[in-house]
Amino acid sequence: MPMDRPIPAFYCCYLLRSTVRPNSVYVGSTPNPVRRLRQHNGDAKGGAVRTSRASLRPWEMSCIVTGFPSHIAALQFEWAWQNPHITTHIPAESRIQHAAGKKRSGPPKRPRHSVASLLSNLHLLLRVPTFSRWPLELRFFSEDVYKSWLKWCKSAAKPIRESINIIPDFPPLKTEVSDSDESPRAKKRKLSHGIQGLAVAYENEKAHVEKGKNIVDFEREGSCAICHDQLEHGDGIYAICPAPACESVTHITCLGQHFLRDDEDSLVPIKGKCPSCGTEHRWVDVVKELTLRMRGQKEVEKLFKVKRARTGKATASRAAIESSDEEDEMDEEAQRQEIEDQLRELAASDPRREKMVGDWHEIDDSDDSDTRSIDSRTSVASRPAGTQAKQLARLNAIIEDSDWDDAEILD
Structure with missing residues (x-):
């Protein structure tokens, strides 16, 4: 499927757990975990009906999976994680969970999820051919969930690929010092842990992008360091x-072949060494700058936009925060629209599937009922039951049919 957007700066699938009732869990995806958690906990507009019950709040993000080559890829992984009993990415003989009967509308009923079941299926998904070569990273924010993961890893039939990073990211030990007594340095250190410390913009690519822009703008490409x-x-x-x-x-093809010298059976490499300086790099880091340079003009302009100096006035500060929140909402809405547009492009490739793409962002995970939740804008549940079931089944088919391989990172 053709793409006209760069590899996203950040997009994750997450495991949400109720701190009040730990057996209540939720799987979702977002480009902004901090904002999304605030929505789930009712501190910001939006969120999902499934997580809006006061008896289950507050929620915590126990772990996240990041490093997806596109927003569609994250959505594909999210759906497979939510539906391990029917996803085609898991062979039938390898399934850990199976359908719990059938719904009234006909489709297989999703088994009840728990932290243990979601972790075991996550381990399986990270091993299947579809996802095992993606540049994914698994980050844990809850120590007990991380211990459950380690326990499952010991009993699993096979280990996950070494290239998938596993990162424990727990908050620092709590002290008796109140928030008002904390120094600015202590507060900054506190924000370096958990979802508050995640880099969700392209800041980490800024130096690489600036160097690439300088080379291309001044036509200093020279000769290929491999084929000359x-x-x-x-x-x-x-x-x-x-x-x-x-x-x-x-040439991107020359570098790809250079990285794949010891892995000739694969189409896209995971990592390799620069032919000039010998530094080892991940393939995704090389390609992310390339996609920003070739089709990320808006993102590059935003990256190098000069920020205005603060006025120091309380009213101006509040206005800046409100403006930032509005920009976040607009960015997230734009990303949702982008994913929906890409899904429609996928469906348009076959006239018979043209109407299969509904409002993907309305679908919610519901692990203890057959109902589907929605965001605050519209309601699938308000539509006729037959229409709702058909729409969900069609959308599921579209997501499952978007069976990407590694090569599509560059398509």
Whole structure:
């Protein structure tokens, strides 16, 4: 499927757990975990009906999976994680959970989820061919959930690929010092843990993007560091080394083959060493800058936009916060619209599937009932039961049919 957006700066699938009733869990996806958690806990507009029950709040994000090559890829993984009993990404003989009967509308009924079942299915999904080569990262924010993960890893039939990073990210030990007595340094250190410390923008790519922009704008591509052919300006897809002091430029195909020298059976590499400086880089880091340079003009402009100086006035500060919240809402809405547009493009490839894409963002995970929840804008439940069931079944088919392989990171 053609794509006209860069690899996202951040997008994650998350496991939510009620702190009041730990057996109540929820799986979702978002580009902004901090804002999304506030929505689930009722501190911001939006959220899901399933998590709106006062008896279950507050919720906590126990762990997240990040590193998806596109928003669609994250949505695909989310659906498979929510529906391990029917997803085609898990072979039938490998399933850990199976359908709990059938719903009134006909489809298989989702088994009741728990932290243990979701972790076991997450381990399985990270091992299947569809997802095992993606540049994913699993980050834990709850120590007891992390211990449950380690316990399952010991009993699992096979380990997950070493290239998938597992990161314990627990908050620092609580002290008796109140928030009002904390120094600015202590508060900053506190925010470096958990979802508050996640980098959800392209800030980490800024130096790489700036170097690449300088090389291309001044036509300093030179020759390919691998095949040594001249790199004609504006006449090819060129990769630039992420290392700060290295200006190695190569054909993307040459670099791909160079990274795959010891893994010839695969289409897209996981990581490799720069042919010039010898520094090891992840393939996704190389490609992320490339996609920003080639189709991320808006994102690059936003990355280098000069921020206005603060006035120091309380009213101006409040206005800035409100403006930031509005921008976050607009960004998230734009990303939702982008995913919906991409799903529609997928459906448009087959006229018979043109009407299969509904409002994907309205679908919610419901692990203890057959109902589907929605966001605050519209209600699937308000539609006729037959229409609702057909829409959900069609959307599920679309997500499952978007069976991407590694090569589509660059398509």
